Amino acid sequence: MLVRELEQQVQELERRNAELRRELAERAREAEASRVAEAELRLMVDAMPQIVWIARPDGWHVYFNQNWMDFTGLTLEESLGDGWNPPFHPEDRGAAAVAWEQATRTGERYEIEYRLRRFDGSYHWMLGRAIPLRSDSGEIVKWFGTCTDIEELKQAQARIGDQARLLDLTQDAILVQDLEHRVVLWNQGAERILGWSAEEVRGRSLVQLIAPDGDQLASVMDRLLERGEWSGELTVVDKAGAEVVMEGRWNLLRHDDGTPRAALAVNTDVTERRRVEAALLHALEARATHDTLTGLANRALLFDQLELLLGQRHRTGVAVAFIDLDAFKSVNDRWGHRAGDQVLVHVAERLRETIRQGDVAARIGGDEFVVVGAADDPETALRLGERLADAVAGTTVVEGREVAVSASVGVAFVGRDEVVGADDLISRADSVMYDVKRHAAGGAGIEDAPAAGGARPA
Structure with a gap:
């Protein structure tokens, strides 16, 4: 009887031991899978062009990917907590800190542009974004954020801004219309000459605005589509209904595949010149007679x-x-x-x-x-x-x-x-x-x- 009980206990222990070994093996596999997944995730995060970071619900930073260290020259230890703030440009540091404090307090999405100092001392414009990870109950568990280098975009925008200012400095009316005559671009020269603001005309038909009969502009567009360019004289009307005589130089804009997409027009107001010329011609004719x-x-x-x-x-x-x-x-x-x-x-x-x-x-x-x-x-x-x-x-x-x-x-x-x-x-x-x-x-x-x-x- 005693022997049988001992045998049963041994069998139970062996069964439990087998279950424990299976459980340990399963946990080991899960740990390995987790380690591999974490390694893959880190590898993927480090391969991203953006700076990636993770913060606690209170805003305390607990992780930066390698791009942060490569960009700023800081170590991970120097960057954790609130060590991320010093590389911010002095003029942007306060605004970035206030925006981050508001996001962690309200749980709202974080997005801001700022300048960040590189390891060589130069500053690049960055677009910072962060979203919260929430539990099933809605509590914020972590913040996941990125910093995207937008320096080239900012420089391109600056160049475009310079070009736009140059367009506005010219006395000519410069405009772009699509193939349906809808206004896409309207510079300040066009505003001065024709009276409408860019907001008033954008998306509206150029024909209805300045050429009610439409025949003249239709002829110009036909020639433009045929030859890719047109130059000549146009008589249009301004916002007040007065006639305006313009010398136009139009060029066809194309898509990458060569198909037409829009017309770029540079128009010089020659109304006063034509009036003076007519008066001069009249004077010359008068002198002859x-x-x-x-x-x-x-x-x-x-x-x-x-x-x-x-x-x-x-x-x-x-x-x-x-x-x-x-x-x-x-x-x-x-x-x-x-x-x-x-x-x-x-x-x-x-x-x-x-x-x-x-x-x-x-x-x-x-x-x-x-x-x-x-x-x-x-x-x-x-x-x-x-x-x-x-x-x-x-x-x-x-x-x-x-x-x-x-x-x-x-x-x-x-x-x-x-x-x-x-x-x-x-x-x-x-x-x-x-x-x-x-x-x-x-x-x-x-x-x-x-x-x-x-x-x-x-």
Whole structure:
């Protein structure tokens, strides 16, 4: 009986011993697996390009991967606890500490940019991030964090910022639109010229903004897609609805595979330049057809207008009044040519005020003026001459002095059926003017008949 009990106890001990050996072997396998997993994890963490760290719930750092030591030059022992803080840039250290304290207090995600000192004393921009590991009950167990070197990104952003500032310094309107005409980029030059801010236009149709009809921009885009570039002049409207003339230089932007993706446009506002050019052209044209001193038509324009009038098929009669100032030479001799010019300008103004719509007043040289207009008969033509003589007669102030002004006017008339050239008609009026000046200076006269050679005074 006793032997049997002993045998049973031995068997039980052997069974328990076997179970213990199996349990120990299982634990050994688990420990080895854990060791291997931890080694693999450390190897993986050390192979990561980022700095990796682990902290307790209260923020006390308990682990850094090798990248931290390689970057900062600190040992692991120097870095644990709160030893991680000294490498921070003095200007960023306080903000980083406050952000980390707030994260550990609230359990919120930690993310901040700061500068971290390298082992060689230089600073690199870092993006620091950390998230908490929580238990099933929601308690924070650990913090896992990374530091990512973003120095190259910061430098690229700085270069882009410099380029953006350069874009904004230029007076040109620089913009980028996609192939659907949606605005992608809009610099301050575009804001100044066209009135819209970048926030107002981004994503909106360029056609709807500055080219309501769309035809001009559609043509530009067709040429751009065909040739890859376009240059020319565009007339668009600004935010206030005013027309803006721009010289554009457009280039097609492409994807890496060569397919078109957007259009880059550099536009120079030439509105004022075109206005000045138009004014200059008008002035040049005026100088070619008008007297520069008085602004009246010159000899060339007078003859063109008179020939045109005489050549009309169903014209009325035509009157030509030749006007010559009396005693004008004495004004120049006594007070100088500047005073004489003032008298001529005064006479021109009086003629402009007197002639009818459709009449042409011209200065053809010196103190000689000619007025051409329609007339039904010689009496009407003579009345035109009389009005002109009366208009010129009077006084004007020159260099602070009153100067008497008068003119002798000779009138020639050609009926609707008479054929005569402009030269002949003006010569006839000139001849009559000399007759008037000899016999009744300061008045007007008209020829009796083209063949008579005399003048009939008013």
